[in-house]
Amino acid sequence: MITWEVFGAWLSAAMVVWIYSFAYRDNALYKLAEHMFVGTAAGYSIALALDSLNRVVVAPAVRSPETFWAASWHYVIPVVLGVLMFAKYSRKYYWLARYAVAVNIAVGSGLALRTAPIANIVRQVTATILPLWGSDPVKVLNNWILVLVTLGGLTYFLFTIFPRRVEGARPSPAYWVYRSLYYIGIYGMMVGFGALFANTIMTRVGFLISIYLIYIQPEAWASIVAAVLAAVAIILGILRKR
Amino acid sequence: MSEMSALRSLEKVLGSKELLYTLLLLSVILPILHPLGIPVEISKRTLDVYEYVDKKLPPGCHVYIEVYYEVAARGELEPNLIALTKHLFDKGCKIVYGSLSAFGVVAFSLFKTMAADLFEDKVYGRDYVYLGYIAGSEAATASLARSIRGTISVDNYGNRLEDLPLMREVDKATDFDLVIIVSSGTDVFAYYVRQWHTPYGVPLLFAALSVIGPSIEPFVGAGQAIGMLVGQRSAAEYEVLVGRLGLGIASMDAQSTSHMLIVAFIAIGNAIYWSKRVSSQRGGSK
Amino acid sequence: MSLVVRRYAPQAIVTIIILLTVMFFYFYVNPETSEAFSRADKALSDWVVVITSFALIVGGIDILRFHLVRMRKEGLRQAPFSAVTISLLVLMVLFALHGWYLSYADPAAGIAITTQPQFRWLYLNVYAPADAAVYSILVFYMASASYRAFRVRNPMALLLLVVALIVIFGNTTVGGLLWPGFLSLRDWVMTVPNTAAFRPITIGAGLGIIILGLRLLTWREVSWMGRRE
Numbered sequence: 164m165i166t167w168e169v170f171g172a173w174l175s176a177a178m179v180v181w182i183y184s185f186a187y188r189d190n191a192l193y194k195l196a197e198h199m200f201v202g203t204a205a206g207y208s209i210a211l212a213l214d215s216l217n218r219v220v221v222a223p224a225v226r227s228p229e230t231f232w233a234a235s236w237h238y239v240i241p242v243v244l245g246v247l248m249f250a251k252y253s254r255k256y257y258w259l260a261r262y263a264v265a266v267n268i269a270v271g272s273g274l275a276l277r278t279a280p281i282a283n284i285v286r287q288v289t290a291t292i293l294p295l296w297g298s299d300p301v302k303v304l305n306n307w308i309l310v311l312v313t314l315g316g317l318t319y320f321l322f323t324i325f326p327r328r329v330e331g332a333r334p335s336p337a338y339w340v341y342r343s344l345y346y347i348g349i350y351g352m353m354v355g356f357g358a359l360f361a362n363t364i365m366t367r368v369g370f371l372i373s374i375y376l377i378y379i380q381p382e383a384w385a386s387i388v389a390a391v392l393a394a395v396a397i398i399l400g401i402l403r404k405r
Numbered sequence: 406m407s408e409m410s411a412l413r414s415l416e417k418v419l420g421s422k423e424l425l426y427t428l429l430l431l432s433v434i435l436p437i438l439h440p441l442g443i444p445v446e447i448s449k450r451t452l453d454v455y456e457y458v459d460k461k462l463p464p465g466c467h468v469y470i471e472v473y474y475e476v477a478a479r480g481e482l483e484p485n486l487i488a489l490t491k492h493l494f495d496k497g498c499k500i501v502y503g504s505l506s507a508f509g510v511v512a513f514s515l516f517k518t519m520a521a522d523l524f525e526d527k528v529y530g531r532d533y534v535y536l537g538y539i540a541g542s543e544a545a546t547a548s549l550a551r552s553i554r555g556t557i558s559v560d561n562y563g564n565r566l567e568d569l570p571l572m573r574e575v576d577k578a579t580d581f582d583l584v585i586i587v588s589s590g591t592d593v594f595a596y597y598v599r600q601w602h603t604p605y606g607v608p609l610l611f612a613a614l615s616v617i618g619p620s621i622e623p624f625v626g627a628g629q630a631i632g633m634l635v636g637q638r639s640a641a642e643y644e645v646l647v648g649r650l651g652l653g654i655a656s657m658d659a660q661s662t663s664h665m666l667i668v669a670f671i672a673i674g675n676a677i678y679w680s681k682r683v684s685s686q687r688g689g690s691k
Numbered sequence: 692m693s694l695v696v697r698r699y700a701p702q703a704i705v706t707i708i709i710l711l712t713v714m715f716f717y718f719y720v721n722p723e724t725s726e727a728f729s730r731a732d733k734a735l736s737d738w739v740v741v742i743t744s745f746a747l748i749v750g751g752i753d754i755l756r757f758h759l760v761r762m763r764k765e766g767l768r769q770a771p772f773s774a775v776t777i778s779l780l781v782l783m784v785l786f787a788l789h790g791w792y793l794s795y796a797d798p799a800a801g802i803a804i805t806t807q808p809q810f811r812w813l814y815l816n817v818y819a820p821a822d823a824a825v826y827s828i829l830v831f832y833m834a835s836a837s838y839r840a841f842r843v844r845n846p847m848a849l850l851l852l853v854v855a856l857i858v859i860f861g862n863t864t865v866g867g868l869l870w871p872g873f874l875s876l877r878d879w880v881m882t883v884p885n886t887a888a889f890r891p892i893t894i895g896a897g898l899g900i901i902i903l904g905l906r907l908l909t910w911r912e913v914s915w916m917g918r919r920e
Contacts, residue, residue: 171816178817182824186426186831194772200821202776205754206783207818211507212747213787214804215540217794218559219740225795226558226565241738245745251917258697261916263742265701266708267544268915269907270739273712274547276904278599282629283897286603287890290627305879309626309887316891348891353847355888357854358619358880362636363833365615365862366481368663369637370827372433372656373480378820380437422835429834443864448874450882476819477826507747510805511819537805540747544739551733556740563794563803595896604716615862619885623893626886635881638862661865668859670838671852678842 176382177389179374184393192389192396241266315348416677425670432666436658445657451642454610454632458492458583466498466582467575471597472516474589475508478614479515484640484653485612486587487520492647494523494532499571501553501581503536505545505593510538510561519651530569537561546596550578550605578605583631587612594621598629610634702910708735709908755780779817786810854880 181196220238224231231238244266250259291313293306318325318341326338379386419425462468470489474482493500504510513535517524527533536553537560539545548556554566554576566572575581578601586597586609594611601607608631613621615636625633634643637660640653715732719725758773765773790807793800804810843849860866861877906912 167812171812175816175820178820179824182821183828183831186828187423195775196821197825198772198776199779199817200825201754202779203783203813203818204822205751205776206780206787207814208507208747209751209780209784210787210804210810211510211538212540212744212751213791215538215557216741216744217791217804218537218557219539219737219744222563222565223558237734238737238741241741244738245742248742248745248749251749257917258701261697261701262704263745264915264917265704266735267739267742267746269705269708270544270712270735271542272705272900272904272907273709274543274736275599275900276709277713277716278603279897279900282595282599282603283900284894286627286629287623287894287897290623291887291890305883308883309890312884312887313890316888317894320891320895349847350850351884351888353851354854354880354884355619357851358858358885359616360851361855361858361862362615362618364664364667364837364859365636365638365660366478367616367827367830367833368433368660368667369481369615369656370477370823371429371663371830372437372637372659373483373652374477374820374823374827375433375437376652376655377479378823419838422831425835425838426831429831443868445864446867446871446874448878450878475822475826477823479823508822511814514805514811514815515819539740540743541736541740542743544736544743548733548736548740551729551736555733556737561803561805562801563798619881620889620892622881622886623890626882626890636862657864661863664859664863665865667834667837668856670834671841674838674841675843 172382173385175378176385177392179378180386180389181393184390184397188397188400190393190396190400192393311344311347312351312354315344315346315351317348318344319348319352412677412680415673419670419673428666429663432663433659436662437655441658441661443658443661445641445645445654447642447645448639450632451634451639451646454634454639455492455643455646457610457631458489458496462493462496462498462582464497466493466496467580468493468498468500469575469581469584470500470502471584471586471588471593472502472504472509472513473506473593474512474587474614475506476511476515478589479512480652480656481614481636481640482587482589482612483512483516483519484637484644484651485634486516487523487651488640488643488647488649488653489585489587489612489634490520491523491649492643494527495647498582499531499574500533501536501571501575502533503549503553504538505542505596506590507538507540513561530564531571534566534569534571535561536566542592543596543600546593546600550601552576578607581607583608583610585610585612589614589617591617591620594624594630598624602629612639698916701916702913705907706910709904711735751780751784779813783810783813786813854884 178196178199181192182200184190185193185197220242223235224238241263244263247259248263250256253259291310293310295303295306295310297303326335326341328334328338470486472486490500502513504513524533536557539549539557541548545556554572557566559565560569560572578584584597584601584607586594588594588611594613594617597609602609609629611621611625611630611633613633613635615638618633618635621633624630634640637653637656641657642653644650644653712732712735715728718728755777758776762770762773762777786807786809787804790802790804790810793802793807794804802808841852843852857873857880858877860869860873861880866873903912
C-alpha cells in the first residue's frame, strides 16, 4: 500500500535524481525540482523565523505575562524595529528599515569587535612565539616552519608599506628579507591550499556517498524510474530545441 | 609516436563530461555494493579527542552541542555527532543541543531518527534537551553564553525550559564541561571562540567538514579548542573507538576508490599536458 | 531634517551601540554597574535575535515577490514553475501556522511549528533531499576540473599537488595500504605547515573585523543602508 511515508521516500529519491540530472543537461524535471526546493526552503525559513520569534517573545508574553512585562518589556523595541523592516517595500518610507538594520549590524559588529583582537590576533601571535633552539630537532624544525610561514604569510598580505627595489641601485637588506619572507609565504600558502584541495575532495565525495546511501539505495526502483523520466525530459528538451 | 596517439585518443574519450561523471558515480556505488573491507587506522588526533572525552570529562558531565549543518553535510558530520553522543551518553553525560541555523532543526530530527537506539533509555528533559533554532548568529551565541533561559523560554518542542530538570542544572557557558561544535560553516567556530571561549574559557571541541578543517586549524593550534574531528575519516575512526559502526565506516571504501579515480584524472590530465608540451618544444627546436 | 532621520540617526545609533557593547565588556566600576552592564548587554544581543527573525521573514517574502513578478513577466514557460514555488512556500507557512496554533490551543498534543506533521513531511521529503543534492552536485564539476584544469605548470603547483596527494592518501584507507606513514604525515601537514599557512588569514580576519568596526563607528561604511538618496 502506498502510504504518505512510502510516497515521501520515492519523492526524496526522485528529487535527488532530478537535481543530479542537471550535471548531464538542463531539463524540465530539474527545473521542477529546483523550484520545489526554492519554495520549500523559503517557506521553511519563514516558518523557522516564526518559531524562533515564538520561543523568544510570544511564548513568555502569553504564558507568564506578569514576569514578561516586569523583566522583558524591552522586547517591544526589537519587535517594533522588526516590523519596520517591512518598510523596505515602501517607496516613501523605505528608510525606516534602516533603524532595524542599524541595531543588527551594530550589535553584531560590536560583539565581534570586542573579542576579535584577543581571539583572532593576540592568541594567534602568542601561539607563534615559539622556541627556535632546543634539544628536540623535530620540534625545533616544526617551530621554524610555524614561525617562518606565519611571518611569510603576513608579509605576503602587506599591501601598504613595504621595501621597494629602486631601479639602478643595489637592493637594501630590508628588501631581501621582505622578498624571502614573501616567497616563503607563497609556498606556505600553497601547502595550505594543497591540504584544502584534498579535503575538498573528501567533503564533496562524502556528500555524494551519503546521498547514495540515504536516499538512492533504499529506493532503488524509484530512483531508476526518476532517472528514466529525467532522460526522457532531456531528450524531449533536445528535440524541442531542434 | 604510438604512445602519443594513444594519449590523444584517451584525451578525446575522457573529454566527454558524461563519461567522467558516470565513472565517478560507479566509483562510489560499486564499493558500497561490494565492500573492499580495507581496515581503518586510528590517527593520533582522533585518539587524543577520544582520550580527552574519556579521561578529562567527569562522569555525569554537562555538554553543549551546536548542531549547525545542512542536510548535504549529513554524511560527514552526522556520524561524528552520533559517535560523540554515544561516547558522552556511555559516560552518563547530559547533553543540551542547540542550533544557530534554521537547517539545524532538520539535521537534528534526522540525527535522532538515525541514532534512535542511543536515545532509547534516555529521558528527554533529564538526559538531553534540544533547544531548537535560535536566530541571531554571533549575537545569539553571546546571549546564550550569558543565559540560555534568558534567551529562549521554550525548547524546540514547546516545553518550557524551567520545567525541564536538565535546564535547571545548566544555564550559562561556564555550566558546561565541554562545548562541541558540529558545523558545516566556518563562521560558527569563530563565534564560539569569540563569545564562549575567549570571555569564559569554556573548552571547545570542533567537528568540522573536511573542507573547512584546514582553515580553522589555527584555533586548534593556538589552544582555543581541545581538538578537532575532521569529516568522514575522523567519524569512521571515532565509530571504531566507541564501537558503533555507521555511515562513517560504511563510506570509507567508496572514499578510497573515488579518491583514486580523481588522482587518476589528475595524473592523466597532466600526462597529456606534459607530453603535448614536450613534443611541441621538440617540434619547435627542429 | 529628512536627511537627519533617514541617514544620520541610523548611523548615530550604530556608533552609540558599538561603543556601548565594547564598554559593557571592558569597563568595570563596581559590582552593581557590572551587573547592570551585563543585563543591558544581554538585552542588546536578544534584540538582534528578534530582529533577525523578522529579517528572515522579509527574505522569504522577497522570494514570493520575485516569483510573482516572474510569473507576470515571463509568461507560460515560467509560470507553472513559479506557481510550484509559490504554492509550496504558502503551504509550508500555512502548515507552520497550524502547528503554532495547536501549540497554544492543545499543548497536550505536543505539536509545535517544527513538529507539525505535514510541515515535517514537506521538509523531510522535499527540502532535505533537494538541499543535499544541490550542495553535493559540485562533486561532478570538481572531478571534471581535476582532469581539465589541475596542471602542474610551475614549482608552486607541484608543491600544491604533492601536499594534496599526501593528504589524499592520509585521508583515505587505501593510503594506509600503500604506506602506513601517510596518516601521521597528513596530521603533520595539517598541524604544522597548514596551521602556519592559515594563521595569517585568521589574523587578517581579526584585523578585518576591527577595520569594519572602525569604519562603522566613523560613518565611512554605508553599504548596509541599501539604496542611496
